[in-house]
Amino acid sequence: MTSPIADYAMLSDTRTAALVSREGSIDWLCLPRYDSASVFGALLGDRRHGCWSLRPTDESAIPTRRYEDDTFVLVTRWESASGVADVWEFMPHGGDTMPTGGAGVALVRRIIGVSGTMEFTQHLTLRFDYARAVPWVRQVGTDEAPELLAIAGPDAVIVRGPRLAPTDHAHAGTLSVSAGEHEDLTLSWFRSYEDAPPAIDVDRALAVTTEWWQGWAARIEHDGPHHDAVVRSLLVLRALSHHDTGGIVAAATTSLPEEFGGTRNWDYRYVWLRDAALTLEALISHGFLGVADRWRAWLIRAIAGDPAELQIMYGLGGERDLFERELDSLPGYDGAGPVRIGNGAAHQFQGDVIGEVMVALDEARKAGLPESEASWPMQRALLAYVEANMDRLDNGIWEIRAEPRMFTHSRVMIWAALDRGIRAVREEGLDGPAEHWERLRDRMRDEIDERGVDPDGGFFVQFYGTREVDASLLILPQVGYCAPDDPRMLATVAEMERTLMPDGLLLRYRTESGVDGLEGDEHPFLACSFWLVQQYAASGRGEDAARLMDRLCSLANDVGLLAEEYDVGGRRHAGNTPQALSHLALVGAADALVGHYGRAAASALKHPSSVTSPIDTTGTRVS
CATH class of the missing domain: 1.50.10.10 (Glycosyltransferase)
Incomplete structure (x- = not known):
């Protein structure tokens, strides 16, 4: 079902932007620039055209969301009978948080358990070049640090976090967080003819990104x-x-x-x-x-x-x-x-x-x-x-x-x-x-x-x-x-x-x-x-x-x-x-x-x- 336009929040690193629906689906993302071709294009179609959905398995869970102060760090709180969890989503803003020296483009989704236990379901469909290219996808990480590598033409992304299993030209998986726990999910873009960037230090990336936006807004x-x-x-x-x-x-x-x-x-x-x-x-x-x-x-x-x-x-x-x-x-x-x-x-x-x-x-x-x-x-x-x-x-x-x-x-x-x-x-x-x-x-x-x-x-x-x-x-x-x-x-x-x-x-x-x-x-x-x-x-x-x-x-x-x-x-x-x-x-x-x-x-x-x-x-x- 199509989400209303007003249901979308924006994440941005001042190079490009991701649009996230109220229901936790990233339905629009062009990499590496605003005017590049889309990797997630469901905004102009449906899930088959590329998206990354992350929401509680419990369909009755209720979301509320806000930006963290004067930033583009989005915080969505999910509440259900079994627990409460926050999802923090942002695009790291350069600096030494990015392995490529500030020019990389990445997306971070951190799930933090607040109370009880909450299970989340992920659905990831990668479609490069405005859904005209289905990428070659393979598992390249380890059991302890799963990684999913997707390549199509000049573009590639690497997705890190809990393991995702293939299903009908897409990937899906579940994960749970309890109070005091957190799970990090990241997606990093790079040129397909270069080596994949190393994992993001999420703690530092969040701190630097928050500080950058708040410092700008303070002026x-x-x-x-x-x-x-x-x-x-x-x-x-x-x-x-x-x-x-x-x-x-x-x-x-x-x-x-x-x-x-x-x-x-x-x-x-x-x-x-x-x-x-x-x-x-x-x-x-x-x-x-x-x-x-x-x-x-x-x-x-x-x-x-x-x-x-x-x-x-x-x-x-x-x-x-x-x-x-x-x-x-x-x-x-x-x-x-x-x-x-x-x-x-x-x-x-x-x-x-x-x-x-x-x-x-x-x-x-x-x-x-x-x-x-x-x-x-x-x-x-x-x-x-x-x-x-x-x-x-x-x-x-x-x-x-x-x-x-x-x-x-x-x-x-x-x-x-x-x-x-x-x-x-x-x-x-x-x-x-x-x-x-x-x-x-x-x-x-x-x-x-x-x-x-x-x-x-x-x-x-x-x-x-x-x-x-x-x-x-x-x-x-x-x-x-x-x-x-x-x-x-x-x-x-x-x-x-x-x-x-x-x-x-x-x-x-x-x-x-x-x-x-x-x-x-x-x-x-x-x-x-x-x-x-x-x-x-x-x-x-x-x-x-x-x-x-x-x-x-x-x-x-x-x-x-x-x-x-x-x-x-x-x-x-x-x-x-x-x-x-x-x-x-x-x-x-x-x-x-x-x-x-x-x-x-x-x-x-x-x-x-x-x-x-x-x-x-x-x-x-x-x-």
Whole structure:
């Protein structure tokens, strides 16, 4: 039976992630990177497509779970009539706990007896390469230290722990723990043409991993409502930031459906320049400047060469070949096919992307990150790309697969790109043709004000020539294009409330308008509703902001994770999970509740008098 998307917790070593269901089954794991092929793919099929189930043999045992403080060490307590046991699960975070000098990838499951005696059953099905390769598996350990070695093509894993017996191209076994006892189960990935790594020192790996996550979280600068949700969201953003390359993936999964049973299933395990830039802003605003430096270096490597060849997304290492294709080896989440790997949107023109990058790098500069030898020339090259393409129709922030348009949000982000370039010259003393950029920026504003506003309703429109609105328009005041209480913005919000909020959460746009060229429908996109919280807070609607924020935070699962969308009628998460955009928008909304609004959050934290007055937890504006 398919587990609800919200039933999954994430384990991460900041290189890849495992998704563990509430019932103790690891149903998704790609090795060794987020964008590698899966070893466990049951999330997009069933047990036959790869999983590692570990749960009490007693079917009546009840699980409760939590993360160990501010970490991605998951602790699941199982209680039954015969006993109580805890399962601690984590992915070791490098250092000298890993035999390969910090670059290895491993998974640890430790069972600790709390009271009585509890028997656990294991089911292990290894399926490499998105379930297209059944590995060669053999026992290589001893009776005292059983080991299971699985090899398929370039990949291999070694599983250590209580002995598993073969059964129908899988393995199974049982084990028992009593109070005060523990059993360790580990899985380590390695290249099949290399020697298997030695056994993990679980005690040390747990201590080092816990210390690393807690040390990172201790640096978070946040004081305000929804503190725990903000901390967990920032931890998610760090988990999705690759430790070695600096690339930031949009989500840990591919092809989880935006519409259950539908075909709106996309691969999010790549680095969108937009999403990564937004993630950077959230991290910078809360004290993490180093990650901005590493991502900027990643960006310089990824877009090296002719700016005309710019892509809107790349692989974790900056790879350009993200050819989108459909897999027939995985049937899809609860039958929602096709399952896709790669993403054809990589070669779209999305006019907003450079604006997001320039805004993020502007924030990093304001926060104290000095320009490197290559970083400002890179930004000037990006602005040259903007100028060369500023009159081009685009596919927009939502990656429309129908006819390109002049999307108002994209036009505003072109304005923002030029604006940040001008600021760099005028305020920071960098070199560049500021007067020329000012003429282009002013031309863009004149165009938007004339063509991007409905002449009758006085609201901003989704694209030139329509009367539809779009949730992305909430970004306009965030980047300084207009004030949050600009009459056009207030009218835009009113039109959104009238047409895009049938269930009290905000849709991206009306799919029935046909603008996206796709079949089917979708559910409210959580990031959009968090943007609306920011808009409410900044325009004097404090009670509405606080009320919507409370509702949105209540939609997180039991360990604080959010997917891409939320099915209000079905009361379930939808889309890929955990979603960086949802979590970074939560952080921005929480900041807005205490007066840190828009893309100047880093500056606002240092100069609180420059922002609007904060809102207390009841939604009342305070001085």
